Amino acid sequence: MITCHDNSRAMPEWCHEDGEVHKYLPDDVTGRLDMWHHRLARANPIGLSDDQWVGQRTGDEGDGDGGSRHGDDGTGPFATATTDDDGNPQWVFDPATTGGAFAFPFNELWTSPLRNFVDDTAEDLGPNAPNPVGIDYADAIAMGYEPSEGDTVPRRRLRMGEGSRGDITAFGTTFTASAGDPLFGRWDSNIQRQLDTGNGDDTALADGNIYNIAFSVHTGMVTVRDHHVSWSYTMSLNGGDADFQAVKIDGTGTGTLPDFSDTDQFPVMDLNLFLPGITSYEFLIGENAGLEYIDPATGNAVDQSHAGSAGMLDQGLGCRDCHTAASSETFDPPNAGGFNGGAMEALAGQRGGVNTPTPLPPG
Ligand code: HEC
Numbered sequence: 001m002i003t004c005h006d007n008s009r010a011m012p013e014w015c016h017e018d019g020e021v022h023k024y025l026p027d028d029v030t031g032r033l034d035m036w037h038h039r040l041a042r043a044n045p046i047g048l049s050d051d052q053w054v055g056q057r058t059g060d061e062g063d064g065d066g067g068s069r070h071g072d073d074g075t076g077p078f079a080t081a082t083t084d085d086d087g088n089p090q091w092v093f094d095p096a097t098t099g100g101a102f103a104f105p106f107n108e109l110w111t112s113p114l115r116n117f118v119d120d121t122a123e124d125l126g127p128n129a130p131n132p133v134g135i136d137y138a139d140a141i142a143m144g145y146e147p148s149e150g151d152t153v154p155r156r157r158l159r160m161g162e163g164s165r166g167d168i169t170a171f172g173t174t175f176t177a178s179a180g181d182p183l184f185g186r187w188d189s190n191i192q193r194q195l196d197t198g199n200g201d202d203t204a205l206a207d208g209n210i211y212n213i214a215f216s217v218h219t220g221m222v223t224v225r226d227h228h229v230s231w232s233y234t235m236s237l238n239g240g241d242a243d244f245q246a247v248k249i250d251g252t253g254t255g256t257l258p259d260f261s262d263t264d265q266f267p268v269m270d271l272n273l274f275l276p277g278i279t280s281y282e283f284l285i286g287e288n289a290g291l292e293y294i295d296p297a298t299g300n301a302v303d304q305s306h307a308g309s310a311g312m313l314d315q316g317l318g319c320r321d322c323h324t325a326a327s328s329e330t331f332d333p334p335n336a337g338g339f340n341g342g343a344m345e346a347l348a349g350q351r352g353g354v355n356t357p358t359p360l361p362p363g
Contacts, residue, residue, distance in 0.1 A: 001229065002319070003284055004277030010224045011280060012293040025054070025068075034203040035069065038170055038191050043077035045116050046125035046158045049168035049191045050076050053201050072201045074163020078156040079119070084137070091134035092145065092153050093117055098132050102140050103151035110183065117153070121160035131158070164199035168192065172257040188260075192253030195237075208239045217273055228273035244269060278348045285309050308341055323347065 007013040025033070037050040051072045081090040092102045093114060104112040117134035124130060134157040160166065172190040177183070196204035205211065213235045218227040236242035247266060249258050260266050282288045286309030292301040311317040321338030324331050331340045341347075 001231075001276050002274075002278050003281040004225060004279070006280045006282050006288070008225065008277060008280070032201065032203075034201075036168055036191060036193065038168075038173075038189055040173065040175075040187055040189065042116075042156060043158055043161075044126075044170050044173055045128060046077065046118060046122045046131065046160075047127065047169055047171050047173075048077040048125070048158075048161055048166070049170045050161075051165050051168045051193075051202070072164035072167075072199065074165035075159070075161055076165045077122075077161040078158050080156055081153075088137050088147070089153050090137060091117065091157055092137055092140045092151075094133040094135040094140075095143070095145075096133075097123075097130065102145040103147070103153050106150040106152045109152060112152075115154065116156070116158055118158040122158050125158075125160065164197065164201050167194065167197050167199065167202070169253050171254060190257060194253075205237055207237055209237055210239050210242050211235045211237070213244070215271060215273070225277035226275070229276045230271045230273050233271075275348060278344070279306075285313060311337060319344070 004011060005013075033054040035052040035054050037052050038044065039050055043050060052069055053072060054069050083089055094117075095102055097117075098114060101114065104114050114132055116132070118125070118131045119134065122131060123133060134154070169192045170190060171192060172188075174188045175185055176188075177185040193202075196202075196206065198204075203211070211234065212232050214232045215230040216227055220226075233244060234242035235244040235246055237246045238248060251258075258266070280288070283304055283306055286306060288304035289306075289309070291304040293304065294300070295302050308317070308319075308322050311322065315335075315337045317335055317338055321333040321335050322341035324340075324343045326345045327343040329343065333339070
């Protein structure tokens with residue numbers, strides 16, 4: 001899991017035309033993985049999550065554009081705005097819902113409270129309802145909107161999801177800003193879904209079974225593999241031995257949330273998350289030696305030889321024999337033959353030398 005492919009999305013061998021190659025399942029996985037995608041900054045303001053699934057890259061059913069992450073059937077909780085031939089946005093704010101504003105100035109990007117808008121299915125959803133509404137650009141012009149340079153509107157218009165894609169809610173999710181900076185803080189994420197939704201693209205959960213689950217956290221405005229993942233764990237639903245024992249409680253998704261601070265009833269489990277796909281497997285084992293990629297940020301060629309590859313292949317050394325995790329750690333190789341190659345904290349960002357998205361292959 002700490003390696004990825006040279007042709008994973010945004011790796012050097014990847015081309016945009018390849019589509020979103022970003023999930024590789026083991027060959028013996030025949031079904032789908034259910035993916036509960038709670039986008040806190042996106043649909044959470046209207047109390048909804050997104051519902052997706054992951055399939056094999058080859059032979060996928062799905063939307064056919066080559067990716068391996070797909071939306072469930074139905075419509076998700078947002079629509080993405082287009083621009084017209086003149087570059088005008090599809091929607092701007094309805095001033096009747098914003099105290100008069102059709103848009104906000106770009107330099108208020110971090111401070112404007114106008115972070116999202118909704119269509120008429122979602123005006124009353126979420127903890128901050130009534131929500132600002134997005135109306136057609138042409139209607140806004142007819143109402144007297146005079147656009148000026150720097151006017152900014154959200155990229156997505158939120159809406160009530162429909163069908164299987166709309167069957168996860170996110171009631172009770174909260175953000176508590178840390179002292180001194182309203183944009184940093186702590187999320188408490190709550191999502192709800194029926195154990196068995198009856199939809200073919202959802203995994204039905206039933207008493208007595210054990211399921212494989214894993215978690216990921218995407219934070220810091222990153223994309224593709226720059227997020228944190230957990231190992232895979234097991235979860236039991238009133239069943240046998242598993243890492244997580246799910247607790248059955250009365251009530252429905254829209255009801256009052258249980259008191260999760262009651263750690264007797266809801267024992268806390270801490271998970272360590274880590275960055276996956278730090279570098280490609282080919283780079284690590286030395287297969288990329290001699291290759292050069294051009295880092296688009298600097299225009300410089302980046303060398304692809306990993307000084308640890310021979311130690312790994314010939315001496316059976318592992319990462320810990322030549323790297324610490326943090327720079328502050330004392331270097332203490334478990335096996336003879338290792339030497340200090342540096343801390344992953346500093347090296348991981350280099351990613352085999354190419355550290356910006358979508359590097360260009362030579363020529
Ligand atoms: C035998 C020693 C050795 C082993 C084992 C080893 N490395 Fe390295 N690694 C090095 C050295 C030395 C460097 C710094 C010079 C270089 O880039 O080759 C390095 C550099 C790196 C870099 C930075 C790449 C760059 O562009 O500079 C990453 C990432 C990395 N190693 C990951 C790993 C991982 C993950 C493992 C285990 C799977 C591992 N290494 C095992 C010696 C080792």
